[in-house]
Amino acid sequence: MEVLKQRILKDGNIKPGNVLKVDSFLNHQMDIHLFNEIGKEFKKRFANNPITKILTIETSGIGIACIVAQYFDVPVVFAKKTQSINLDGDMYCTKVESFTHKRTYDVIIAKKFLTPEDHVLIIDDFLANGCALLGLIDLVQNAGSTIEGAGIVIEKGFQKGGNIIREMGIHLESLAIIESMTDDTLTFKE
Amino acid sequence: MEVLKQRILKDGNIKPGNVLKVDSFLNHQMDIHLFNEIGKEFKKRFANNPITKILTIETSGIGIACIVAQYFDVPVVFAKKTQSINLDGDMYCTKVESFTHKRTYDVIIAKKFLTPEDHVLIIDDFLANGCALLGLIDLVQNAGSTIEGAGIVIEKGFQKGGNIIREMGIHLESLAIIESMTDDTLTFKE
Numbered sequence: 001m002e003v004l005k006q007r008i009l010k011d012g013n014i015k016p017g018n019v020l021k022v023d024s025f026l027n028h029q030m031d032i033h034l035f036n037e038i039g040k041e042f043k044k045r046f047a048n049n050p051i052t053k054i055l056t057i058e059t060s061g062i063g064i065a066c067i068v069a070q071y072f073d074v075p076v077v078f079a080k081k082t083q084s085i086n087l088d089g090d091m092y093c094t095k096v097e098s099f100t101h102k103r104t105y106d107v108i109i110a111k112k113f114l115t116p117e118d119h120v121l122i123i124d125d126f127l128a129n130g131c132a133l134l135g136l137i138d139l140v141q142n143a144g145s146t147i148e149g150a151g152i153v154i155e156k157g158f159q160k161g162g163n164i165i166r167e168m169g170i171h172l173e174s175l176a177i178i179e180s181m182t183d184d185t186l187t188f189k190e
Numbered sequence: 191m192e193v194l195k196q197r198i199l200k201d202g203n204i205k206p207g208n209v210l211k212v213d214s215f216l217n218h219q220m221d222i223h224l225f226n227e228i229g230k231e232f233k234k235r236f237a238n239n240p241i242t243k244i245l246t247i248e249t250s251g252i253g254i255a256c257i258v259a260q261y262f263d264v265p266v267v268f269a270k271k272t273q274s275i276n277l278d279g280d281m282y283c284t285k286v287e288s289f290t291h292k293r294t295y296d297v298i299i300a301k302k303f304l305t306p307e308d309h310v311l312i313i314d315d316f317l318a319n320g321c322a323l324l325g326l327i328d329l330v331q332n333a334g335s336t337i338e339g340a341g342i343v344i345e346k347g348f349q350k351g352g353n354i355i356r357e358m359g360i361h362l363e364s365l366a367i368i369e370s371m372t373d374d375t376l377t378f379k380e
Binding site for chain 1: 213214215218219220221222225226248249252253255256257259260264265266267268270299300302303
């Protein structure tokens with residue numbers, strides 16, 4: 001997605017440890033115009049899928065998922081990290097390791113919001129080692145819902161997540177795939 | 191906002207301890223159609239304010255804020271709970287007590303995303319004791335930005351937050367104000 005790649009080159013910042021900061025438009029400040037372009041693009045790429053629900057994970061996937069959902073005309077459910085006392089006991093639960101925060105989270109979703117009738121599109125901002133996405137896939141499979149695919153804004157193509165997901169036979173669409181990063185350059189996969 | 195009040199009566203669940211669960215449409219599963227109606231209503235109520243940015247706090251404010259932002263044609267910034275290693279050091283920080291989670295959070299926002307030129311509309315899903323909203327107001331004041339107002343989806347009118355905010359002279363608009371709740375009834379303020 002050219003407009004996204006240009007925006008990453010213009011406003012993204014590379015930090016030590018292969019960290020790409022896109023906090024000025026994607027995951028701290030959020031450019032809603034860009035999110036709408038992202039929504040249109042995912043709709044194009046999953047045009048033939050009978051999607052009934054969009055699933056994401058807190059925190060930075062939520063805003064993107066909500067704007068994307070407008071193009072599919074379906075509700076969004078976000079999986080929550082750690083147990084909240086405001087949630088019912090009737091939950092699907094999985095564990096997700098976060099390299100960013102150096103810890104493992106319990107990730108939960110109320111059973112009533114994912115059913116065997118649901119056809120789910122998973123949306124998230126980043127795909128790197130794939131832990132978060134594998135956790136979401138696990139939740140969908142536990143619910144007996146159908147996974148129609150996963151839509152990722154930025155995939156770090158030099159990490160293993162994308163390959164793992166594709167080898168599972170899941171329809172994965174990443175709008176910008178980074179092939180390599182150094183301290184001052186960034187190359188996209190064509 | 192009548193459609194919201196009817197939805198709360200239809201799909202909200204009252205739990206012990208004055209907890210109102212609206213997780214089927216507001217803060218776990220999210221009804222994007224309803225969010226758009228909420229966006230239109232906030233635009234009507236803040237039609238004369240020169241808003242340049244919408245500010246919310248993770249997690250459940252983010253989806254609402256993104257949809258609402260479309261009606262103001264401005265970006266969203268969400269304040270983050272606890273320090274993330276992916277964030278720059280240059281942050282405004284405040285402390286917010288969460289009664290739901292029985293703990294105090296550091297709430298942070300990158301300084302570059304709130305400036306003295308900004309006119310800020312704060313958006314959140316709930317207002318009860320006001321701690322989260324007071325924290326966001328503190329961040330905006332630290333930045334020297336102008337607070338144009340606060341838009342809340344559901345205010346618990348029997349808790350003190352609304353009065354505190356209104357007495358500060360802040361333009362507060364709550365789309366549904368709950369006057370009283372018992373285990374099986376819920377009354378809105380007219």
